[in-house]
Amino acid sequence: MEIKQKLEILADAAKYDASCASSGTEKRNSRDGKGIGSTTGAGICHSYAPDGRCISLLKILLTNFCLYDCVYCVNRVSSNVQRARFSAEEVVQLTLAFYRRNYIEGLFLSSGIIQNPDYTMEQVVEVARSLREDHDFRGYIHLKTIPDASPDLLARAGRYADRLSINIELPTATSLSALAPEKDSTAIRISMARLRERIDAGKDKSTSGKRPPKFSPGGQSTQMIVGADATDDKTILTTSAELYGQYRLRRVYYSAFSPIPDASPVLPLQSPPLVREHRLYQADWLMRFYGFESHEIVTSEQGMLALDMDPKTAWALQHRAMFPVDINRAPKAILLRVPGLGVRNVQRILAARRVRAVRLDDLVHMRAPIQRMLPFIQLPDHHPGATLDAASLPARVSNISAAPQQLGLFI
Incomplete structure (x- = not known):
């Protein structure tokens, strides 16, 4: 051959x-x-x-x-x-x-x-x-x-x-x-x-x-x-x-x-x-x-991850009592649990707030996914208010965090 x-x-x-x-x-x-x-x-x-x-x-x-x-x-x-x-x-x-x-x-x-x-x-x-x-x-x-x-x-x-x-x-x-x-x-x-x-x-x-x-x-x-x-x-x-x-x-x-x-x-x-x-x-x-x-990532009784939203967002919806998170006061471990906040941006927030209070514009400059984060965070110029407890929040965040169409491995 x-x-x-x-x-x-x-x-x-x-x-x-x-x-x-x-x-x-x-x-x-x-x-x-x-x-x-x-x-x-x-x-x-x-x-x-x-x-x-x-x-x-x-x-x-x-x-x-x-x-x-x-x-x-x-x-x-x-x-x-x-x-x-x-x-x-x-x-x-x-x-x-x-x-x-x-x-x-x-x-x-x-x-x-x-x-x-x-x-x-x-x-x-x-x-x-x-x-x-x-x-x-x-x-x-x-x-x-x-x-x-x-x-x-x-x-x-x-x-x-x-x-x-x-x-x-x-x-x-x-x-x-x-x-x-x-x-x-x-x-x-x-x-x-x-x-x-x-x-x-x-x-x-x-x-x-x-x-x-x-x-x-x-x-x-x-x-x-x-x-x-x-x-x-x-x-x-x-x-x-x-x-x-x-x-x-x-x-x-x-x-x-x-x-x-x-x-x-x-x-x-x-x-x-x-x-x-x-x-x-x-x-x-x-x-x-x-x-x-x-054991805390899978929240459904069937033991399956939600397909319409990412696992961190699904976890946050199941633990709304932990939110909103004060971006300027919360420890690193809590910031890492905010939907949309990645490891790199958490490090940037920790560094920035040593100098002054982090505001909404700062997160925009960090290119953080603001729309995904807003219902779960508190800033000097932003508070989610009743949004966090709204019955429509799961539908709202599922539209934001839905994955794009994924191609097969061999396509």
């Missing part, structure tokens, strides 16, 4: 993996004339999709052959798809060729399972080793690791990759057992724990003050499929909070289930609303940067 044909098959097969944002990499300077591909030097072009995904990586599978029969996966062993396989050297040469043409800034590499997990992981690691050691490649490398692979192979992967990820696949162990019987949720979490230990060890200084060798400096991430089972948003966010707390993940990615050819009858016939994926990312952001706990 020609390289071009393999690339078409294996790049298309990799499109279902959302966790490919290049962030948190260590700095590798290529201005000394040695090595290529630094993601931090001048002249590197980053392209991002509207939902934040990095699209300047060569994102491919080593192969779409797979021994497993996960019913939600288009590459499962029982799937009737065209198969292809790269050699490690072919992936290396493709990465270098694409980089030299300024198409990419690095590599995202995953693979189906062939022969056994150790053999597959060894091939994936060989790609990264060859790029780093044989070609002095200093660009970003993200490897999708295999939980059942030996700890030694995972340790080798962390030496060469900027980020490692292990897909938890589904929010609960019950769903994983039903839809991916060859995968073990316990094994996945054990591998995550091992990676966390090595990542933490790579950051600790010894008694002599020397740092140990870097290990996956961009940390680890994972991905969950949303809508392939009946799990509600509250359970999904609870699982995400556990993963962040126990394994210090850099990101949990949410991928709305997409119907696949020759699908199993146990799968839904339609994908979930794409805005549900969007709301989960917003809720995830609230947990990571705004001080929200997973």
